[in-house]
Amino acid sequence: MPAKSNLENLQRYAAECKECQLGEGRQQVVFGEGPADAALFLLGEAPGAIEDETGRPFVGRSGILLTEILSKAGIERRDVFITGSCKCRPPSNRNPNKKELAACKPILLKQLALIRPLIVVCLGLVATQNLLGSKVRMEDVRGSFFAGGSYLVCPTYHPAAVLRGTANADLLVTDFSLVRERLEKF
Secondary structure, X not given: OOOOOOHHHHHHHHHOOXXXXXXXXXXXXXOOEOOOOOOEEEEEOOOOHHHHHHOOOXXXXXXXXXXXXXXXXXXXXXXEEEEEOOOOOOHHHOOOOHHHHHHHHHHHHHHXXXXXXXXXXXXXHHHHHHHHOOXXXXXXXXXXXXXXXXXXXXXXXXXXXXXXXXXXXXXXXXHHHHHHHHHHHO
16 A cells, blocks of 8 residues: 555555455445545445446445435535445445455555544444444444544444335434534534
């Protein structure tokens, strides 16, 4: 990884990454998108099929729902940086394993260091455990704020949980409203 970097250099590095087997099967690296100085950083799990095809994060059904949820909470998607814990699609949309998450973690940490967000919202348990530790349970941390270095971490459900019927969209709207209110206090 480049020692001195900006987001463009980091994205070029990620595009060539083969640190795990996901690099062999991907169509594209899904580096992330949004302002380089975003106060709000959204962290998901890993790209799905549409993201792998387009190279853009959260553009499938979950992404469409996420954009609607953000809007209901008074947040514009164009104002946030969105990425995944893994930058390449796991086969059959399975969750990324520990080795794959570990291979992508230096890129994620460099993104956080360069963007310097005030709040990171972890979408789902994979993203939450990636930043807060493997023993964390979503029902214990959802909608709360935790210190994450120079930023706060706020876990919430992944929009896919709403699509599967295991979470209510109103919970995500509530969590993002809390995030917006917290950002307004900075």
